[in-house]
Amino acid sequence: MTSVDPGPASGHVPAPAAPADDAPKPARGRPPLDVRLAEGLLALLGRITGRPRGLYQAALLRIGFGGVFLAALLREFLNRREIWGDRSPWSPDMARRLLGGIDGVSILLVRDERWWFELMFAVAVLATTLFVLGWHTRATSVLFCVMVVSFNSRSLLMTDSGDTVLLLMSFYLMFTACGRVWSLDARRARRTGQTRSPGPGHEWGVFVALFAVVAAGLLLPWWASLVGAAIVLTGMWRLPLELEQLRAALVAAMHHCALFVIAAQVCVIYAAAGLFKVQGKTWQDGTAMHYALNLEYFQPFPALSGVVDGGEVWGTALAYVTVFTQVGFAFLVFAKRAKYVVIAIMLGMHLGIAVLLGLPAFSAAMALGDLVFLPTAFLLFVRAQGGRAGRWVGGRLRARPDAEGAPRTLDA
Amino acid sequence: MPAQETPVAGVDPAADPAAGRAADKLPPAGPAVDPEDPDARSPRVQLVAALLAVLLVVGAGFHLLFVSLHVAPENQASRKYSEDIRGWIFPLFEQNWKLFAPDILAVNVRLNARVQYRAADGTVRESAWTDLTGDDIAHIQGNPFPSKADQNLVRRAWDFYLGSHNADESPANNQAELAEEYLRRIVVKRFQDAGRADGIVAVQLRAVSTPIAAPGSSPTQPTVRELGWWETKRDDFR
Numbered sequence: 001m002t003s004v005d006p007g008p009a010s011g012h013v014p015a016p017a018a019p020a021d022d023a024p025k026p027a028r029g030r031p032p033l034d035v036r037l038a039e040g041l042l043a044l045l046g047r048i049t050g051r052p053r054g055l056y057q058a059a060l061l062r063i064g065f066g067g068v069f070l071a072a073l074l075r076e077f078l079n080r081r082e083i084w085g086d087r088s089p090w091s092p093d094m095a096r097r098l099l100g101g102i103d104g105v106s107i108l109l110v111r112d113e114r115w116w117f118e119l120m121f122a123v124a125v126l127a128t129t130l131f132v133l134g135w136h137t138r139a140t141s142v143l144f145c146v147m148v149v150s151f152n153s154r155s156l157l158m159t160d161s162g163d164t165v166l167l168l169m170s171f172y173l174m175f176t177a178c179g180r181v182w183s184l185d186a187r188r189a190r191r192t193g194q195t196r197s198p199g200p201g202h203e204w205g206v207f208v209a210l211f212a213v214v215a216a217g218l219l220l221p222w223w224a225s226l227v228g229a230a231i232v233l234t235g236m237w238r239l240p241l242e243l244e245q246l247r248a249a250l251v252a253a254m255h256h257c258a259l260f261v262i263a264a265q266v267c268v269i270y271a272a273a274g275l276f277k278v279q280g281k282t283w284q285d286g287t288a289m290h291y292a293l294n295l296e297y298f299q300p301f302p303a304l305s306g307v308v309d310g311g312e313v314w315g316t317a318l319a320y321v322t323v324f325t326q327v328g329f330a331f332l333v334f335a336k337r338a339k340y341v342v343i344a345i346m347l348g349m350h351l352g353i354a355v356l357l358g359l360p361a362f363s364a365a366m367a368l369g370d371l372v373f374l375p376t377a378f379l380l381f382v383r384a385q386g387g388r389a390g391r392w393v394g395g396r397l398r399a400r401p402d403a404e405g406a407p408r409t410l411d412a
Numbered sequence: 413m414p415a416q417e418t419p420v421a422g423v424d425p426a427a428d429p430a431a432g433r434a435a436d437k438l439p440p441a442g443p444a445v446d447p448e449d450p451d452a453r454s455p456r457v458q459l460v461a462a463l464l465a466v467l468l469v470v471g472a473g474f475h476l477l478f479v480s481l482h483v484a485p486e487n488q489a490s491r492k493y494s495e496d497i498r499g500w501i502f503p504l505f506e507q508n509w510k511l512f513a514p515d516i517l518a519v520n521v522r523l524n525a526r527v528q529y530r531a532a533d534g535t536v537r538e539s540a541w542t543d544l545t546g547d548d549i550a551h552i553q554g555n556p557f558p559s560k561a562d563q564n565l566v567r568r569a570w571d572f573y574l575g576s577h578n579a580d581e582s583p584a585n586n587q588a589e590l591a592e593e594y595l596r597r598i599v600v601k602r603f604q605d606a607g608r609a610d611g612i613v614a615v616q617l618r619a620v621s622t623p624i625a626a627p628g629s630s631p632t633q634p635t636v637r638e639l640g641w642w643e644t645k646r647d648d649f650r
Contacts (some may be wrong), residue, residue: 045462048469050450072560079561082601087650089565089597094590104503153503157568157594158560164507171504197447241445242457248447249461257472264476272483272509280514287627291516294624296549297567300558312627358558 047256049249054259055180056379057372059134061262062141062178064368065169066132068162069148072361073125084108084154085117095154105219106153107146123215124151134183139209141178145170146215162362165369168265175258177251182383198247199238206235259372266369267330274326283323286316293356300358308356322349333373346370479505518624522546523570523617525599528641530611541618544602569594570619581639592642600648612649614641 030036073080081087085108092112099105108120127143130136148170152159179185188194194201209232217225239247282288292298293309309315325332325345332342347367354363445452453461478500481490490497522545531537544566551562573595576588583589599615622634 042462045465046450046458048465049458049461051448075557076559076561079559082561083565087601089601090594091597091647091650094593097590098587099503102502102506149504157572158564160560160564161509161511168505168507241447242454244447245445245453245457246460246464249450249453249457250464252448253461253465253468257468261472261476265479268476268479268483269507269509273511273513276510276513280516282515282518283513288512288516290627291518291624292512294520295516296520296522296545297552297563299549300552300555302553315627355556358552358555358563360557 049253052177052180052252052255054256054376055177056182056376056383057374058173058176058178058255058259059180059182060371060379061169061173061176061368062134062137063132063182064371065166065173065365066128066144068166068361068364068368069144069170070125070128070132073121073128073151080121081114081117083158084151085121086112086114088155090155090157092154095156098156099153104153104156105149107150107215107218108154110218120147120150123147134179134185136205136208137179137183137185138174139205139212141170141174142209142212143215145174146212146219149219160359160362162359162365165269165362165365169262169365169368172258172262172265175254176262177255197238197244198235200236202235206232209235262369263372266372267333269366269369270326270329274323274329277323278327283319286312286319288319288322289315295357298357298359301356305356308352321345325349339373343370343373475500475505479507483507483509518626520622520624521570522620522622523566524620525602525615525617527599527603527608527612527616528614529608530613536613539603539608542602542606544599547602566598569598596642596644597648600644604649612644614643616641 031039076083092109095106095109099109108117110116123143124147127140127147131140131144148167152163152167189196210229213225213228213232216228238244277283277288280288282291290309293305299305325342329342329346332338347370350363350367350370354360450458478497481487481493481497482501482505484490522543524541524543524545526539526541528536528538548562548566552558569591572587573591576583576585576591578584595617596615599617600612603612616639618636618638620634620636623632625631
C-alpha cells in the first residue's frame with residue numbers, strides 16, 4: 001500500500017469525473033461531498049481486497065529476513081549449544097522463570113534434552129532455507145516465525161535490536177503474500193499452470209501446512225492448533241466460487257494491512273530512535289559519534305574507528321545527519337524524490353554500523369526495512385541488472401554460454 | 413465443503429451474470445473466474461470482503477496505536493491504558509529504540525571474575541582475576557561478523573544485574589536472584605572452558621568502569637565496583 005504506486009483504481013466504482021460529452025448534461029456540478037467520500041471509501045476498500053500489490057517488496061523482505069536469520073544460525077553453529085542449547089549458562093529453567101512473567105514461549109523449551117535442541121536447530125535451518133526459497137511459502141512462513149520467536153525467547157538476554165526487528169518482521173511476514181514472486185512457488189505455478197486456489201493437486205502444500213500447525217501448536221493453546229488444522233485441511237477441496245473469492249479478498253486485505261504495518265513499524269523505529277536522540281546532550285553537542293566509536297564492545301577494527309572519529313566538524317555533522325534523517329524519515333520517505341536521498345543516507349549509515357560497530361545482522365535487518373519503500377519498478381530494474389551481471393560473471397567463469405540463463409542473484 | 417463436480421469451479425451463471433459473462437470468454441477447462449479479480453465479484457461478495465477489510469484495517473490501526481504508546485516515553489495516555497498495552501505488546505511486540513539514546517553511556521565496563529577452588533591438597537585457594545570482557549573483546553577484534561556469545565553474553569548479563577539491583581547490591585526487583593544465578597553460571601562456564609572446572613566453591617565479580625575521555629581531554633581513572641563472594645551450586649556445573 002504505502003510502498004506501491006497507486007495504479008489504476010479497481011473500477012467497480014464509477015469514476016467521479018466522467019467525460020462531459022457523453023453525459024446528458026443536466027448542468028449538475030460535482031456530486032456532494034458525502035457521496036464522494038463514500039465512493040472514495042468504497043474504492044479504497046475495493047483496492048485493499050483487490051489484487052495484491054507490493055508483491056516484490058514482500059518477496060524482498062522474505063528473502064532478506066530469512067537470509068539474516070539463516071546467516072545468524074549458521075554463523076553461530078559452533079556456539080549454538082552455548083547460546084540456545086544445553087550448554088548455555090542461561091538454563092531452560094531460568095528461561096522459563098523469565099518468560100513466565102511475560103507469557104513468553106519457545107519451542108526449544110518443550111524438552112530439555114540435547115537431542116530435541118539439535119532437532120529443532122536442524123528444523124530451523126531447513127524451514128528458513130525453504131522460506132527464503134519460497135517453497136509453500138505460507139506454511140514455511142509460519143514455521144519461520146515459530147523458529148525466530150523460539151530462538152529469541154530461549155535466550156532473551158542474548159538478543160539485540162537486530163533480533164527485535166527480525167522477530168517483528170517474521171510475525172508480520174506471515175500475513176503477507178511474500179511467496180508470489182521470486183520463489184519456488186512462482187516457478188511451480190509457471191511450469192504447471194496450476195492456480196493458487198485450494199483443491200486437488202495441493203496435497204503437498206497441505207501436508208507442509210499441517211507440519212507448521214503442529215509446530216505452532218507446541219507454543220499455542222491446544223484449541224488454536226485444532227482451528228489451524230481445520231483451516232489447513234479445507235485446502236484439500238475446492239471452495240465454491242464465492243467463498244474462493246472471499247478467500248482471495250481476505251488474503252489480499254491481510255497482505256495490504258501487513259505491508260502497511262511493516263512500513264509503519266519502520267517509521268516508528270526511526271521516529272523513536274531520532275526523538276530520543278534529540279533529547280540527548282551528546283547528540284546536541286556533536287560528541288555522540290566519538291563515544292560510539294570508542295566503545296570496546298562495538299569496535300571490531302579500532303584503527304578504522306580511530307580514523308572515522310576524526311575531528312569536531314565531521315563528528316558533529318555525522319551526529320546531526322543521523323538525528324535529522326531519523327526524525328524526518330517518516331515524512332521524507334513518502335516524498336516521491338526525497339525518499340531516494342533518505343534511503344541512500346540510511347543505507348550508508350547502516351553500512352557504517354555494520355563495519356565499524358561490528359553489527360552486520362542488525363544493519364542488514366534495518367536496511368531491509370528501508371528497502372520496502374522502494375517502488376516496484378526500481379526493484380525490478382535492480383533485479384534485471386543483477387541478473388545480467390550474474391549471467392555475465394557466470395559466462396566468464398564457465399567460458400561458455402549460460403544454457404539455463406536463470407538469473408539467481410536475488411532468488412537464492 | 414461441498415465438492416464440485418462441474419469443471420467450472422462452482423460457477424452458476426444464472427446466479428451471477430457478471431461471473432457468467434467472464435466464464436463465457438474463457439475455455440471451459442481452465443479456471444473460469446480469477447478469484448482475485450475484483451470486477452468478477454458479486455455485490456454480496458464485495459460487501460463481505462469490504463467488511464473483512466474494515467475489520468483488518470481497524471485491527472492494524474489498533475496494533476500500531478499500541479506499539480506507538482509502548483515505544484513512546486511514558487505519558488498520560490499510556491499510563492491510563494498500561495495494562496491493556498502490556499497485555500497486547502508482550503511477549504511478541506516488545507521493543508525499545510533508545511539506540512545510543514538519549515545519551516550514549518560513555519564508559520567502557522570490564523567485568524572481571526575470580527574463583528575460590530579446592531586444590532588437590534584439600535585447601536581452598538583463590539585464583540587471580542580474569543578479564544571476562546577482555547576475552548570477549550579479543551574475539552571481537554578483527555572479526556567482521558562477531559558472535560553473539562562475545563557481543564551479548566557478558567555485556568547483557570551485567571546490564572541485567574544492574575537493572576535488578578540497587579547501588580548497594582541489594583535486590584531491586586524479583587529478577588535479582590535470576591541475574592545473580594546467571595552471572596555465577598557464566599563465571600563457572602568460563603573457568604570450565606579454560607580447564608579450571610575442578611572444585612570451584614565460590615565466585616566473585618568486579619566491574620571496572622573506565623569513562624571514555626571527551627574529545628581533546630585526558631582520560632580519567634577507572635572506578636571499581638566489587639561484589640561479594642557467591643557460593644556455587646551443584647547445578648552450576650554442566
